Amino acid sequence: MSKTYKVALLPGDGTGPEVLREGVKVVEAAAKKNNFKLELVDYDLGGERYMKTGEILPDSMVEEFKKFDAMFLGAIGHPEVKPGILEKGILLRLRFELDQYINLRPVKLYPNVETPLKDKKPADIDMIIVRENTEGLYTGAGGFLKKDTLQEVAVQESINTRFGVERCIRYAFEVTKKRSKHNKLTLCGKTNVLTYASDLWQRTFNVVEKDYPSVKGDYVNVDAACMWFVKNPEWFDVIVTDNLFGDIITDLAAMIQGGMGVAAGGNINPEGVSMFEPMGGSAPKYTGKNVINPIATINAGAMLLDTIGESQAAKDIDNAVIKALESGKIKSMSAGKMGMGTTEVGDLIASLI
Ligand code: IPM
Numbered sequence: 001m002s003k004t005y006k007v008a009l010l011p012g013d014g015t016g017p018e019v020l021r022e023g024v025k026v027v028e029a030a031a032k033k034n035n036f037k038l039e040l041v042d043y044d045l046g047g048e049r050y051m052k053t054g055e056i057l058p059d060s061m062v063e064e065f066k067k068f069d070a071m072f073l074g075a076i077g078h079p080e081v082k083p084g085i086l087e088k089g090i091l092l093r094l095r096f097e098l099d100q101y102i103n104l105r106p107v108k109l110y111p112n113v114e115t116p117l118k119d120k121k122p123a124d125i126d127m128i129i130v131r132e133n134t135e136g137l138y139t140g141a142g143g144f145l146k147k148d149t150l151q152e153v154a155v156q157e158s159i160n161t162r163f164g165v166e167r168c169i170r171y172a173f174e175v176t177k178k179r180s181k182h183n184k185l186t187l188c189g190k191t192n193v194l195t196y197a198s199d200l201w202q203r204t205f206n207v208v209e210k211d212y213p214s215v216k217g218d219y220v221n222v223d224a225a226c227m228w229f230v231k232n233p234e235w236f237d238v239i240v241t242d243n244l245f246g247d248i249i250t251d252l253a254a255m256i257q258g259g260m261g262v263a264a265g266g267n268i269n270p271e272g273v274s275m276f277e278p279m280g281g282s283a284p285k286y287t288g289k290n291v292i293n294p295i296a297t298i299n300a301g302a303m304l305l306d307t308i309g310e311s312q313a314a315k316d317i318d319n320a321v322i323k324a325l326e327s328g329k330i331k332s333m334s335a336g337k338m339g340m341g342t343t344e345v346g347d348l349i350a351s352l353i
């Protein structure tokens with residue numbers, strides 16, 4: 001009997017449903033080829049639900065998600081909802097409550113994809129960023145004093161626990177070892193200024209490193225990392241960093257790999273349920289136009305399959321994406337400039353599985 005995996009679908013806002021439809025199409029094709037099944041359950045979350053019912057994310061839903069093998073997200077963010085409400089109330093809450101403590105971002109330049117970096121080829125842009133996803137400046141620790149007065153004080157604290165830092169670094173060493181590319185893991189921090197937080201990261205890194213003799217440990221300050229991403233991205237293999245630095249450098253990395261049309265990410269709880277998503281937002285102005293690029297979502301689908309243990313199916317998707325891009329039929333990664341529609345790109349990739 002073939003195996004069945006339960007996957008929660010969260011289409012969300014804007015173009016989220018359109019790209020998720022294509023992601024599901026391709027994941028289903030890979031499942032069929034590899035002889036396993038997916039039980040898909042739709043969850044209606046996002047701006048529309050919030051405006052209609054005032055509900056952002058019911059507690060019961062969070063509990064239900066824990067029973068799934070994985071979650072597949074389109075996009076969160078609605079132009080008529082104040083920025084932050086849905087992002088915090090859905091995306092960040094799920095990361096925290098499901099303890100998805102890793103944000104995994106493969107950064108790979110595919111063939112025929114344009115990078116703004118002159119003279120850089122696919123072989124030069126191929127790294128993985130491991131971002132801590134539940135601590136740092138994202139915990140909401142801090143507060144105001146004398147709010148709305150001229151003496152106002154605002155404090156936002158970066159929380160770094162030895163436990164949280166160590167499990168993230170350990171995960172990154174495992175990724176580096178398994179990938180076995182250059183066997184180099186770069187810790188990205190700011191040890192020259194953040195003499196407490198980055199110091200804890202560096203000391204923890206030095207300890208964990210001893211368990212991985214085959215991996216070479218390396219360090220870069222976050223500001224310098226931004227320079228080298230642009231000048232010498234080929235220097236990087238795997239990078240591990242905290243939540244906010246990771247947020248920032250993964251957007252820079254998305255641009256050098258060809259933009260939000262291709263960048264995918266996973267919010268991973270290695271011991272629980274993980275959630276996969278394209279990095280681009282809900283792109284409201286393109287909603288319903290069939291012009292948005294679904295490749296990032298398709299790549300997120302491959303990451304989902306890899307994480308639940310269907311690595312061959314994940315490879316099949318990656319190869320189909322490469323073939324589709326090599327065919328030259330997709331003219332650009334940008335919305336509206338692909339030379340074909342969202343559904344056609346999905347069809348093309350699914351047909352190549
Ligand atoms: C990301 C996003 C989120 C973050 C936002 C939407 C809260 O930018 O996944 O990188 O800052 O983590």
Ligand code: MN
Pocket residue numbers: 247248251
């Ligand atoms: Mn971000």
